[in-house]
Amino acid sequence: MISVYSKRKSVCAFVLPVAFTRFGTRSESRNFLSRRVKSVANQTSTFTVETLRNQQSHWKSVVGLEIHAQITSASKLFSGAGTEFGAPVNTNVSLFDAAIPGTLPVLNRRCVEAGVLTALALSCTVNPVSVFDRKHYFYSDLPAGYQITQHRVPLAQGGILEYPVFIPGAHNKTYSKKCFIKQLQLEQDSGKSLHDAEACRSLVDLSRAGVPLMELVFEPDLENGEEAAALVKELILILQRLGTCSCKMEEGALRVDANVSVHREGEPLGVRTEVKNIGSVRAVAHAVEYEIDRQVKILEAGGVIVNETRAWDADSRQTVPMRDKEEKQDYRYMPEPNLPPLRVLLDDCHSVPDSDSHHVNVGYLKRTLPELPRETRENLTNRYRISQESAVILVNENALLKHFYGIMEEKRSRDPKLSTNILIMELLTILNKNKLPLESSQISSKSLGAVVDLLQSKKINLVTARKLLQEIISGNPESPSEVMEKHGWTQITDESEIERLCTAVIEQNPNLVKEFHAGKTKVFNSLVGKVAKITENRANMAAVVQVLREKLRKLQNA
Ligand SMILES: Nc1ncnc2c1ncn2[C@@H]1O[C@H](COP(=O)(O)OP(=O)(O)OP(=O)(O)O)[C@@H](O)[C@H]1O
Ligand SMILES: [Mg+2]
Numbered sequence: 001m002i003s004v005y006s007k008r009k010s011v012c013a014f015v016l017p018v019a020f021t022r023f024g025t026r027s028e029s030r031n032f033l034s035r036r037v038k039s040v041a042n043q044t045s046t047f048t049v050e051t052l053r054n055q056q057s058h059w060k061s062v063v064g065l066e067i068h069a070q071i072t073s074a075s076k077l078f079s080g081a082g083t084e085f086g087a088p089v090n091t092n093v094s095l096f097d098a099a100i101p102g103t104l105p106v107l108n109r110r111c112v113e114a115g116v117l118t119a120l121a122l123s124c125t126v127n128p129v130s131v132f133d134r135k136h137y138f139y140s141d142l143p144a145g146y147q148i149t150q151h152r153v154p155l156a157q158g159g160i161l162e163y164p165v166f167i168p169g170a171h172n173k174t175y176s177k178k179c180f181i182k183q184l185q186l187e188q189d190s191g192k193s194l195h196d197a198e199a200c201r202s203l204v205d206l207s208r209a210g211v212p213l214m215e216l217v218f219e220p221d222l223e224n225g226e227e228a229a230a231l232v233k234e235l236i237l238i239l240q241r242l243g244t245c246s247c248k249m250e251e252g253a254l255r256v257d258a259n260v261s262v263h264r265e266g267e268p269l270g271v272r273t274e275v276k277n278i279g280s281v282r283a284v285a286h287a288v289e290y291e292i293d294r295q296v297k298i299l300e301a302g303g304v305i306v307n308e309t310r311a312w313d314a315d316s317r318q319t320v321p322m323r324d325k326e327e328k329q330d331y332r333y334m335p336e337p338n339l340p341p342l343r344v345l346l347d348d349c350h351s352v353p354d355s356d357s358h359h360v361n362v363g364y365l366k367r368t369l370p371e372l373p374r375e376t377r378e379n380l381t382n383r384y385r386i387s388q389e390s391a392v393i394l395v396n397e398n399a400l401l402k403h404f405y406g407i408m409e410e411k412r413s414r415d416p417k418l419s420t421n422i423l424i425m426e427l428l429t430i431l432n433k434n435k436l437p438l439e440s441s442q443i444s445s446k447s448l449g450a451v452v453d454l455l456q457s458k459k460i461n462l463v464t465a466r467k468l469l470q471e472i473i474s475g476n477p478e479s480p481s482e483v484m485e486k487h488g489w490t491q492i493t494d495e496s497e498i499e500r501l502c503t504a505v506i507e508q509n510p511n512l513v514k515e516f517h518a519g520k521t522k523v524f525n526s527l528v529g530k531v532a533k534i535t536e537n538r539a540n541m542a543a544v545v546q547v548l549r550e551k552l553r554k555l556q557n558a
């Protein structure tokens with residue numbers, strides 16, 4: 001039997017005398033959480049826009065995403081050329097990729113497996129037989145004049161992605177959102193056009209032509225930019241766990257097209273526009289919000305929305321027109337005559353697939369599915385009893401999750417809530433201030449755990465914990481306890497000592513005491529602050545508050 005899959009051998013590459021560039025310039029820090037403080041301002045403006053929109057009229061917004069994910073594979077979808085990012089221009093190009101007549105496509109088995117694995121993780125129904133189609137359009141970076149895709153019968157369809165929407169600082173609680181998946185299809189990427197405005201010429205790099213993509217088409221189930229961004233974030237987590245896509249948006253490995261429309265409540269759906277070139281998760285939220293707002297303004301002013309493709313311009317933070325949307329029939333879809341129907345084995349009769357089998361075994365792949373982010377979150381909330389919100393934050397940042405497991409597994413007696421607070425609230429804030437990445441090699445779970453121990457045993461207070469975290473991220477090789485001992489940062493918990501300190505502060509500040517007794521309760525904080533100051537923040541502040549309050553009460557009653 002002849003295999004429909006290619007046997008990967010040497011790469012047939014040739015060089016075209018054309019351009020240069022790096023794809024994707026805007027690098028996104030995927031440190032979603034450490035920027036949470038900074039992003040609160042943006043989120044607030046987003047929500048203000050939304051609130052205004054809802055108040056002004058009864059506009060409903062509808063958002064549907066199409067996401068192209070580059071399949072992690074050494075070679076292309078239908079040829080043996082390499083796929084590495086940043087390869088010299090036109091070096092990863094086989095004769096087939098350049099559409100040289102007489103060359104034929106040979107399907108890459110690894111890409112089919114990656115597509116099936118992704119489909120299973122998203123609860124899609126894998127079609128036992130799917131087919132390839134030609135989608136025609138004319139553009140210089142598409143040498144064949146058509147793209148091979150799966151239009152009529154895709155690899156998989158009918159899935160669902162359920163994910164939490166949680167914006168630290170803006171929402172107090174997470175809410176669960178469901179978005180249905182219309183289909184998952186395999187397709188080729190196009191080449192890359194480079195427009196040199198000064199020299200009035202366009203150059204083409206075909207290294208990307210034929211790179212394997214999965215296109216995930218989501219149903220229009222979303223309502224706003226935050227839901228869209230949270231979906232993209234969850235998909236990134238899933239694909240990275242599966243290893244089917246690197247999801248490096250800055251390299252173009254994950255590209256999001258956001259379809260947006262608005263309509264008045266009770267009326268039919270509006271005309272959609274499609275926003276492309278969205279280069280980061282945060283930009284997805286901003287682009288969608290901008291587009292909703294733009295459409296509402298046009299309709300409020302009596303205008304009409306045209307079905308067009310727009311681009312997100314990250315510099316001016318607005319969507320700009322790209323081109324009119326081609327009508328469906330303009331693509332002149334037709335079956336790809338050079339590829340047989342793609343058959344996959346659905347039943348699971350063999351425990352390990354026969355290596356000679358030319359069918360991808362869906363049952364076998366199902367058993368290789370790793371733990372998905374949703375399951376990790378459930379495990380965290382069930383096993384450690386931490387909040388949904390904390391679980392979302394930990395799972396969203398793999399480095400944070402590793403530290404959490406590192407801390408908890410080293411010593412089971414550690415308080416999970418205290419540990420998450422140290423990671424989420426304190427560590428991220430300090431890293432943010434120091435402009436350091438979370439992945440910094442200076443940070444070990446062991447020393448973070450030691451800080452948790454000192455706090456849990458009340459040897460230090462939170463202010464000292466912050467100082468110790470600063471020492472850790474600055475690369476101090478001493479252990480947190482050594483640093484604490486050396487600087488004499490041990491917490492003052494001795495009751496009589498705290499009594500003595502509070503008495504001294506009351507005696508030294510008769511005016512503040514008088515004001516407090518006269519009803520100026522805010523003055524209380526100044527008195528607490530004074531005890532903190534004379535102890536260099538070492539006092540157990542909970543005890544200080546209690547003792548001070550009691551003493552002031554007694555004084556008033558005396
Ligand atoms: N009224 C609407 N408002 C917002 N989004 C919509 C609306 N109707 C459909 N969509 C979304 O538009 C997308 C349509 O994608 P699909 O791939 O089927 O067609 P396309 O955009 O015309 O094709 P192409 O792959 O060439 O971009 C889906 O993600 C869907 O959720
Ligand atoms: Mg599409």
Ligand SMILES: [Mg+2]
Pocket residue numbers: 066257274
């Ligand atoms: Mg589209």
